[in-house]
Amino acid sequence: MTFEQSFPIWSRLTQQERDAFTQAAVPRKAPKGTLLHNGAADCVGLILVCSGQLRAYILSGEGKEITIYRLFERDMCLFSASCMMSSVQFEVTLEVEKDADLWLLPADVYKSVMEQSAAVANYTNELMASRFSEVMWLIEQVMWKRFDQRLAGFLLEESVLDGSDVLKLTHDKIAAHLGTAREVVTRMLRYFQSEGMVTLSRGSIRLTDRARLKSLSA
Numbered sequence: 001m002t003f004e005q006s007f008p009i010w011s012r013l014t015q016q017e018r019d020a021f022t023q024a025a026v027p028r029k030a031p032k033g034t035l036l037h038n039g040a041a042d043c044v045g046l047i048l049v050c051s052g053q054l055r056a057y058i059l060s061g062e063g064k065e066i067t068i069y070r071l072f073e074r075d076m077c078l079f080s081a082s083c084m085m086s087s088v089q090f091e092v093t094l095e096v097e098k099d100a101d102l103w104l105l106p107a108d109v110y111k112s113v114m115e116q117s118a119a120v121a122n123y124t125n126e127l128m129a130s131r132f133s134e135v136m137w138l139i140e141q142v143m144w145k146r147f148d149q150r151l152a153g154f155l156l157e158e159s160v161l162d163g164s165d166v167l168k169l170t171h172d173k174i175a176a177h178l179g180t181a182r183e184v185v186t187r188m189l190r191y192f193q194s195e196g197m198v199t200l201s202r203g204s205i206r207l208t209d210r211a212r213l214k215s216l217s218a
Contacts, residue, residue: 001050003103006074012119024109030096037080037094045106047077052100053161056092057176066142066179068092069134078127142179150178151188153217155198155207165207 003025004010010018025048030036036054037044047054054071056079071077071094079092114120141150154177158167171189175182189205192198197213199206207213 001073001101003048006048006050006103008074008076009119009123012123013117017113017117017120020109020113021105024106026104028102028104030100030102032096032099034096034100035093036096036102037077037092043107044080045104046110047071047080047094048103048105049073049075049077050101050103052096052102053098054100055095055097055177057095058091059093060179064179064181065093065176066138067177068138069131070097076127078124078131147178147180147184148188148191149217151185151192152197152213154178155205156210156213156217159207159210165210167205167207168203169205170203 003022004018007013007021013021030052036047049071051073054075054077055067056069056071056077057065057067059065077094080094110120114124151174154174155167158169159165162168171182171185174189175185178185189198189200192213193200195209195212197207197209197216199208
């Protein structure tokens, strides 16, 4: 996919703005497991996803992870260019979950265009608002939802993303997504299994009663 096809507001750019972006954008392939960005001090530039799947997460002081959002085709990550937003210091780590094709856009180029372009400035503000909403939703989930509800919702979401009722996920990975301990995940999954909602095997989880999981997550 070309940069023109990937950039969400390409049709709203002037020719000068298009030229600035296409001349500066660099394609990159990133296999699953690659760390693309690690904290506010790491300013790799803006990341635009052509294909694949990325995961943005934050770390607690004790090293515990929690996923805050994911990026898919035609999504762009602003926090990987945090150096262009001095008032926003957000310690986000960005990891490739599925092999990805990306475009990297230098932060200085994007900032220069944004300062002159109302379309790019508006898009940036909309994107920031969207990410803020996702973070607020996460806070609400963590504070007000029981863990069994969150886990049920997570399993259903993963099933939709993978297009399968069999999830190739370890208990450690689920714990990292949900910001808890592996032991907590294991106990709850065993309870789900005893209730007939899932079947557990090494390295995978099969959803056997989606209706009950959906009811629980709601």
